[in-house]
Every structure is written in structure tokens, then in C-alpha cells.
Amino acid sequence: MDNSEGYAIELRRIVKRFPGVVANDGIDLKVHRGEIHCLLGENGAGKTTLMRVLYGLYRPDEGEIILNGQPVQMTSPRAALNHHIGMVHQHFRLVPTLSVEENIVLGLDEGTGPFMNFRKTREKISAIADDYGLSVDLQTKVWQLAVGQQQRVEILKALYRKVDILIMDEPTSVLTPQEVDQLFTTLRTLVDDGLTIIFITHKLEEVMQVSNRVTVLRKGKVVATLLTAETDKPTLARLMVGREVVFRLKKSPMEQREKLLEVNDLHALNDRGLPVLRGVSFDLFGGEILGVAGVSGNGQSELAEVLTGLRKSTKGRVFLAKKEVTNCSAREITDLNVAHIPAERIRMGIVPALSIRENLILKKYRRPSFSRREFLNNKEVEENAQRAMSDYQIAAPSYETPAKLLSGGNIQRVILARELSENPSLIVAVHPTYGLDIGATEQVRQVLLAQRERGAATLLISEDLEEIMTLSDRIMVLFNGEVMGILDAESADIEKIGLMMSGTRRKGEEL
């Protein structure tokens, strides 16, 4: 009772379950009035879920929300707004065809009767905008604004509703560096004025730059709450990705040393046209697993896309078994016997409405065994499905079952069966065990190790540092699209990797 006065918000033992996952597993969070409090964690750690609980978008299964010492029920975003809590979502909730001021007053009862009084609201908005340096032309249509300006509109929208607590969900993920600086300035002004800000991020740099305190989440639980001034990036990185390597899988030493993949000075742009790979170079050998570590968003997924033909590089060259494959199409890469276990397995890895049998030939239907000229060889397709289901223990009533009815683990087994059954020379595996249960995780890891034993070269991209340390022979750390260094897994420790993940180049690797 004594100190609850100092907290703007107190969340107690919040539990939120979704089918198959516990997104928030008994989370306690205390946010002081007038601070910027970062919620740090990898994708899927439960940050956004927790904030959606606070904002009334989700009802928690257990736990309570305490505001000013009083427990409250957040039944809807409107309830949250009534308690002066606002949220700026990662993907903005604006109506592109309406003007800025229309967006700001949307849903509010301003003016008299059915008529809006835009002169009055305009004055009010301008006053707020001036106070906080949020300049934006009120009569411009939202679709004409740059992303950074749209975000300002979202903030204005919240301020206009007189929020005391502002939740920002990964606000920098869509911004340019200049816009990020502006945003931070604005946030500091807001806090000076007495607002409380909860800032969701997975970027360590931002935590250090902007926050007063930071709470680290991992797999739905709070790992630690720290004063930002008393911590540093490597510590945060370690907390975020895990503590110790719990177990090491049995691994025979590498034998073959045939260079299978050579990447030279690779550059590429992300979906927004900004540089995301800046001169990545590495070699990958047969019988080796090269783990790629890094905080997400530092170029890992784009690297996988470039190597599998899904994204064009802007500079640099890629050789596969001494043959140049720079900017080959996805089909050409597949035909060179490259396996790709994609990050978003439901969005890219399978066709949910098609059967297991058909999903198993998704990338291979043109092989002579599955189709002659135009016609599919149904007998072979069925036998392939039968084989795959028993080899990879895919649990389903029959191979005619649509893939969308399978659990995450079984979907991943379908993908593994399809990608790995033809002994690929190169495997690009992205978050291969993300979100899977322990059994499926174990199976995926064993399968990858078996492929390594066989002589395949594997590029393993994962946010789970334990997984990388467990499986890899060497570990490459990416930061901001650059290679911070490549370590032998034997000599790598989590401290060193944490440092590199936060942008410190490995000693001796500077120019």
C-alpha cells in the first residue's frame, strides 16, 4: 500500500493464453509516473500482448491491472482511454483518405449536434502540436504524409484525448534514423510535461538512449527490471536471449571442408528501400552449421531471402559450389538443391487450404518423378506423401488432410520433409524451432544435425541464442547489416556474442 502511490500503472501476475501458447505467463510490471519505461524482448516474448491487455484489446485470463492504487477492468480501448491510457500501434490506425484533423477528432463527440466545429478543434490541436513540437499540416490527407508524420498524427490523436500514459509499440521500426531522433526528442518533452510512456522495442540501442527503466521479457515472463543508467547493452542482450547454454547436443567433429557457399560483399535493400545488408561476406562449408546471431531486424531475414532468390541484391556476388548464383530466381536456386525453411512457416511455407500430399510437392512438382510434361504423377505424389509422413512422423489422419488443420509442429515437419528429403547441398533455416513445443523442437534440431553429418552446409538463422550455440560449428553475428565477426562455437561465450550483437566488432577485425 505504501508505495503504490508512485506507480502510474501496476500489472499483477498477468496471464494471457492463446491456443497452444502462453503469451504472458504471470507478468508483474510497475511503471513509475513520469518515466519512459522500455519493454524489451525478442519477437514473441509477449510485449505486445501485455500492452494489448493493458489497452483493453485483450482480456487477461488471470491477474489484475491497478491504476492509482485501484484495480480496474479494461474491457475495451474506450475504457482504457477513459483511464487516460493511449496506444500508438506498430501499424497505424489512421484513415488514409481523411485529413489529419479529421483523423484526430474521429470518434469524438466534438461540435454541436451532428455538426463538427473544425475551427475550435483546429485551434486545440494546433496548441497541442506547438507545445510538443509536433508540427504537421492539419488539412493534409493522411495518405500524403510520410510515415514519421503519420506517427506524429497518432501521437497527437492520443494527446488530444488527454492521455497520461502513452504506449508506443515498436515506434521506430518504420522510421528513418532522423525521424527516430525527432521522435525521441518529442517523447522527452512529453515526459517532462508529466506523461508516462511505455516503449516497446527489441532494439538495445533505443533502450539505452531513451528509457529511464527497462523491463526485459523472455518467453512470456519477466526476466528483470533494471535502471537503464545501471545497465549496459551486453547485459540486456544476454537477458533478452537467455542465460546459459542448457545443453549441448551430441555432435561429431566436422570432417568435410568443401566450400559450398561463398558470399562476397553482399548488399541489399529492405522492403522500404533502405540498405539492410551492407557488405556481408562469409564462406560456408559442407558438413558445417553456421549460426547467424543478431537482434532481429539487423538483416538476418533479408540475408536468407537473398540467398534463396526471393530478394535481389544490389551489390556483391554469391557462389554456390563454385557456380555463380547472384540474383538467380527462387526456382533456379531450388533446382540447385537448396532447401529453405522459411521464417513464417504458415505464410510462406505451406498452402493452408491444400492437402499434406500437395504441400509436400510445393517446390518439387516439376521434378520428373512427380510430373511428366504437364501431368502430375499422382501415384508417385501419394507414395511420396506416405514416405514423408512416416519418415518425419507427421501426425495427421491422412495425407489428404489440409495443412491448415495441422499443429505448428506438424506443419514444420511437412516443410522439413519437403525441403530435406532430397539431400540438399545447402540448407537455409530461419527460426526453425520458433514457437514449437519441446518434442518438435528436438526433432527439428536432430534432423538438422543429421543433415550436417551427411555433409550439407547449413545457414541457421535464429533469435534463440541457445539454439545457435547448441547447433552451430561457427557463429556469425550481424549488426545493422554488417558482420561483426565470426566465432568458433567452441570458443564463443554469450558475453562476447552479446557485445557483438550490440554493435561491437570482434577484436582484430577492424580495418
Next chain:
Amino acid sequence: MKSRVGFKVERRPIASGRVVLFVSLLAILAAFVVAGIFFQIYGVSAIRAYQLILRGSLGSRFGLTETVRRAIPLLLCGVGLTIAFRALFWNIGAEGQLLMGAVAAAGIALFSGLPGPLLLPAMFIGGFIGGAAWGLIPAILKVMLGLNDVITTLMMNYIAIYFVEWLIHGPWKGPSVRGFAYTDTFPRAAWLPTIYGTRIHWPTLVLGLVLAVVMYIMVTRTRSGFEIRVIGENPDAARFAGISQLKTTLIVMLISGGFAGLAGMGEIAGIHLRLLGPTHISMGYGYTAIIVAWLARRNPLAVIVTSLLFGVIMTGGDVIKVSLGLPFQLINVFNGLILFFLIGSEILLRYRISFLLRR
């Protein structure tokens, strides 16, 4: 203690064939019930109206043949549309593609000077190419420039309609027809044979049935069919699998537009024997075929059944005009209602609603 009836809505994992059939029939029934209200407004008993429609379209030799004749263009257009819809290409332009097929076929019939036995085959090929070319334009616009296929295909219809109007009022206006806006009658060699005593131009009918079967095999058994289904169900996975969106889109619109063009060829070479006003050539077959394809749940084989059903409804339109003196347009109300309930009923395929008695 009050007892009340509640209901529970759950996601249906997958709709079985029986459920799909049941829900489709339910939608048609609902459309008939609501359309019945319109008959009542006109002072005609709905039951009597439906009796007359059924008897008029299926109960006599003449009615039956009219039903089949109307089903032919619906069959051709509908089969093509199932393919386009499978690849998520929303071709609303079968009407225009049908007209352009008719234009191409008419041009060959009137001006090619080909010898008799070659004329009809050339008209079939020309009809296909005319419709396909018209369908490929929006396909290219979509893949290259990202233009919305619904809008482009729809607008292309109007261009085709006014192009036909211009032809029959202008350069192609028949010298021997004295001021009427249509072309001269085609030479005899350009007439499609019909089943004796009917207007059923059987070569087109046979072609439609064969194409329905061929397309069914293509969708289920071939590489291209697999590519079409993957693109339609999950475009991201298609990209991941290296399937070319450009190639697939062009193929589906070649088929969809080409089949509509064949339908247009059949109408002018089998029935009208000349190119005439667009509303006379088609009577909205290209639009009705959208409903035909949708009711068939994008299955080319099922189009054989659904095109016949709409043949019945269109012939029923004649019946209500002749026997009841009601406007023919009433059947457009029918068509609209069926599509409306059909799309509305999709929710029943995805969710199961069970009623329960609560106490």
C-alpha cells in the same frame, strides 16, 4: 429461472462436399423466397409463377431446348471464369470478352474470303483469340502496373460494347440491310449447324462440355493447375516456390477470355448469323456467368449443372414476360439475389452455428 434459446458459433475446420451442396441449395432457396415477394407485389402468386417458369423452361420440348441454348454461352464463359477465379483474378469482363470474340468471328465470316470448309474453324480460332486478347489486356495491366483487375475488366466491357455499336453503325453496317444497325447476314458456310428444329448450335455445346472436363483435369492433374491453385490459395507460398505470377495470370486470362470469346462466336454464328447490337448478342451472359462460376464453387465440372440452372432462369424470364406480362428484367433480380445469398452463405462454410437451449 428464465430459459432462453442461445446459439453458438464455432469455426468449421473444413466444409465437406455435402455441406457445400446444402449451403448452396439453401442460398438458392432463399433467393427464390425473396424473389417470390416481387411476384406478390405484381399481384401474381409466387407459387404459380414458379410453376409456370418450371413448366415453361423444362416441361416442354421448346422450353427445354431454349434452356439448353441459353446454357451454352453460360457454360463456356463460366468454365473460363472458374479458372480465373481460382487464381484470384477477378474477371468481371467476360461480357466484353464475349463481344470481342463475336467481333473477331464476324470479321472472319464477312471479310476473310476463306473457302467454305475452313470458315467455321477459322471463326472458332478467331473468336478465341478475340476474347483472349481482350482478357489479356487487364491481366498485363495487373501484373505490370498493379491495376485493380475488377475495375479494368469491368471497364473493358464498356469499351467492347461501344466498339460493337460503332462497328454496326459505321464501317461494318450491312449494305443490304437498309438502315438497320447490323451487318449483312453471314454466308451459309459460316452458320453453325443446329439440332434439327431447335436453336441449339450443338458444336458449341459439345465444345463447352469437353472444355469443362478438360479444365477439370487441368486444375486437378497438371502442373499449371497446381500453380493456379497455389497462387490462388497463398500467393506468398507461390513466390516462395518460384511460381511465376506473370505466367500464371496470363494463362488464366488467356483461357478465361478465350472461352468467353468462343461463347460470343457461338451466339452470332449459331443464332443471329450476323453481328448486331451488343445487348442482342449477349443479354448479359458474361455477367450471369460470374454467378454460374461462383455457384459451381469454382469447379469447372459443376459449371455444367449451374449453367443449366441459369438457363432455366433465363428461359423463365421469357415465360414470365409472355404468360404473366411481367418485365423480363425480373430475372436480373433473381440473378442478383442468388449471388447475394451465395456470397452471404460463405460464412456458413467457415462457421458452424448450433442452437442450444439454455436454462
